[in-house]
Amino acid sequence: MSRKFQVKAIPSTWLENNGRRLDCGPYMAGAVEIRELLKKHKTDVLPDLTAGHDGGIYNGPQFERNYVDDAQHGVPFLTTTFMMQADLSRLPLLSKKDAQSRKLNYLRVHEGMTLITCSGTVGRTIYARSDMNGVWSNQDILKIVADPKRIPSGYLNAYLCTRFGVPFVVSGKYGSVITHLEPKHFSDLLVPRLGETIEQEAHNLVEQSAALLANYQANLTEATELYFDSVGLKDITASEWHSWGSDLGFAATAGVQTLRALNFNPRFQRLCELIKQGPWKPLGELCVPGTLKRGSRFNRIDADPEYAYRLVGQKELFWLRPEGRWIARKFVPNDVLVESGSILVAARGTLGESELYCRASFIHGKLTENAYSEDILRVIGNEKEIERGALFAFMRSESAFRMLRSISVGSKLQDHHYSMLPSLPIPYPSSDIRKRCNDLVIAAYEAREKAIELEDQARSLVERTIEEGGR
Template structure:
């Protein structure tokens, strides 16, 4: 397979304007051309528009991460991987004592910040929303804090995410194997001033988007809490699970389905018995026939988006904006698509606490247009028995996560034990409660889709205004 090389001739003046850097990054990114385009507009350099710790553009120090299980002793901790996820209810917990120390207290996230990954895959950007105010971030996330007296935070975020802002952000990266960005690389980043009307409109769109994502998170949490409350239960926390003791030194009557101790561990049995004290049904009874299995294997033939499906894998499915390769529609059948209300569960992985194995996602709205790899368990509720959104309200819970992990098999790389899955007990609330949970979930995903559209609208508005050269 031949490699494609990019070749570009540049004038010597570009070398002078970039400090005579001889690596390709600043010139191939498009940042230099954009500087020429921005001459049509009044511009400010980013450090003149920020305020706060270290001038408002900063990341953090290297530090030892002391994780805890109990929320009373920890704060939600955002890493570059978790930063991209839509549902932030499962963040690991950093020691509260460390987080509030003089060394780390400034790493707290505040609403309106722009967060940018600055190590590894650099340049991924999100806007901090209201439900992130009690979250801390790691040293690989760079924060940009807009000075409210100089610029609107939503406009600044939207600009940095446009095809004019992104090249500026990534042009300063350095490193060969692991790339990095530092606050000093933003010293000469140009921000166009497009007039009060445009900047206010872009800001308002981003703020509305953030509010909708906060609603998305609140609805999901409310649906899960309601589902459990209605059957007299409370979802467990990771701390609860670990406080129940180890899985060593127990006896169990093994059936013909499995001889693996994990499938009979006391904590798993305790969860199942709690559910069976109320109304419940086995998972298989709630699902359509032929589901509760992983997807088909298929060839991946790359194609242009016009003729392709975007293929989503286990890592990207949980992102707010999933990324994936584009595979030719003609090379696959419709089995790579899923029907509305399908629950996809990450079906391969390891048993690490922060691993995605056994985490669930709900497919509806815009996500129905994508294709999904074979590495997902398909859980499709029978709508004559249970509303699919209601089933997801349970499947996203910590209780379901621990039960699914106890129904696994494998040595290093785990998979589901497909003979154990059908009998997993699922709480079964009354119809009115199930309908309420379903409606909350559907409303959550509608809010999420609308939030993405509003962000895109803000970015498009800025791009059009820059291209037109006027306010």
């Protein structure tokens, strides 16, 4: 595919008004044109609308990250990668002692903040919801704290995410290989004032969206807890898993399937035996025959969205708003698409504690419109045996994560041992419990989809009002 170049002629006044910057970023991003459009509105500069630490626009210092396994000694830690995910229940834990120190205590997230990635891929933006209270963020996430006396926080977030706000946000980035944003780059960011009615309406939409995402998280957590409680079990934690000892110096009887020690580790065997003490069935009996495999390999031919599927990879699989390249429909196999209720598991990666390898996601609603890469394991429940949402309530658990990792094969890049997958023991609650778990999961994903729609409505409202005022 040929490389596309952009060319634009600009007046010399633009150079003077932008500090005589000679790099093309500020002029190509559209911020200058938008600044001209906003002259038709009453505007404020962003620092006049924020309050709090360092005036309400800040990131953090570089610091050594000391991670812990026990939640009693740690706080959930948000990085730029995890920030984009929908399910925040598996965040790594930063040492509580470090987090609450004078140096880092102001990095705590509070609901209503706007969080923006400011290193690497800069400008990705989310709105902090209530279940993010008590989470700490890293130095590569910039916080914008709206002063409630001057501007509704939801409106400010909606504006910064519009096609008018995003160019302002990214126009100040600098760096060649790794780009950065700093608080000082927001000193002259213009915010249009669209009137109390519009601003409050946009704020309410964003707040409703945040509440729905909090419900999404709560329903998923409740579904998993109910699933385990109903069979007399409790999902293990990372701390418990590591407290069971190391995987060194043990004896095991090797079968013909594998000779890798990891596949016989005592912690894995102990976890399987715990599950087998109650009602259970092997994973293979609960899934549609012929599934429990990764997708096909295929040539990826780029195409316009009108003739293409959005191809989602392992990382984007877990994002609230999955991104991906557009690939021609004509050249892809059928199994790049998955049906509603499918459970997709990251099937390639390394064994780092915070890696996504072996984490599971659920497909429902508009997520079925995407295509999914060959590096993703398809787990499709047989609805005659188990409700698919109920199966996901278990597959998203720490117990399932540890079992899946224990059947890994490979050297650097790990994959699953597909002969061992069908025999993994899955707790099997009564039909009424399975239905309740399924209902909770479905309700969670419907809330998530509605939350995205409300965010989009808020952004469209702001964009439409700015455009109409500029005519």
